[in-house]
Amino acid sequence: MKALGVKFDEKGLVPAIVQDAETKEVLTLAYMNEESLAKTLETRETWFWSRSRQELWHKGETSGNTQKVVEMKLDCDRDAIVVLVHPNGPACHTGAISCFSEGVIKNG
Numbered sequence: 049m050k051a052l053g054v055k056f057d058e059k060g061l062v063p064a065i066v067q068d069a070e071t072k073e074v075l076t077l078a079y080m081n082e083e084s085l086a087k088t089l090e091t092r093e094t095w096f097w098s099r100s101r102q103e104l105w106h107k108g109e110t111s112g113n114t115q116k117v118v119e120m121k122l123d124c125d126r127d128a129i130v131v132l133v134h135p136n137g138p139a140c141h142t143g144a145i146s147c148f149s150e151g152v153i154k155n156g
Contacts, residue, residue, distance in 0.1 A: 052122065052126075053122075053126050054085065054122065054126055054127075054129070055125065055126045055127040056081070056082065056127075057127070060081050060082065061079040061080065061081055061097060061099070062079065062080050062081075062085070062127060062128065062129055063077060063078075063079055063127075063128045063129070064077070064078050064079060064080045064094075064096065064128075064129045064130075064131050065077055065128065065129070065130045065131065066078060066094065066115065066131045066133055066139065067130060067131065067132050067133070068132075068133065068134075068135060069118040069119065069132040069133055069134055070134070073145070073146055074146060074148050075115075075133070075135060075139035075140075075145070075146050075147065075148075076139045076140065076146070076147040076148075077147070078094075078096040078107075079096060079097050079099060080095070080096055080097060080129065081097040081104075083095075083097075083104060084096050084097050084104055085129075087104070087106075088117060088120075088131070089120075092116060092117045093106065093107070093108070093114050093115060093116060093117060094106075094107040094114075094115040094117060094131060094133060095107070107139075108136060108137070111137065111141075112136065112137060113135065113136055113137030113138055113139065114135075114136045114137075115131075115133035115134070115135050115136065115139070116133055116134040116135075116136070117131060117132070117133055118132045118133060118134060119131075119132040120132070
C-alpha cells in the first residue's frame with residue numbers, strides 16, 4: 049500500500065503481528081501482501097498471504113474463527129504491522145487461543 053508507506057520485502061510481504069485488542073496477547077504472526085492488506089482495510093477482518101500455499105486467505109473462512117480488526121499500527125520503519133483484533137475463536141490451527149503457547153524461557 050504505497051499510500052500508507054508500507055515497506056514490503058523482496059517477496060512482496062510484510063509481517064503482521066496479530067494481537068487481541070482486549071488482553072494484548074499475541075495471537076499469531078502472519079504475512080500480508082498488498083492485496084491482503086487492502087482486503088483487511090476494506091473488510092475490517094484479517095486477510096493474509098499463505099507462504100506455504102502461495103494464496104490469499106481470509107482468517108476464519110473455513111473455521112469460522114474470524115478476527116475483527118480494531119486497530120492497525122505500522123512500526124517506525126514501516127516494515128511490520130501490528131493488527132489489534134477481536135477474535136471470534138482460537139487463532140491457531142491447533143485450536144489454541146494463541147500460536148505462541150509453547151514456552152521457551154520462563155522467569156521464576
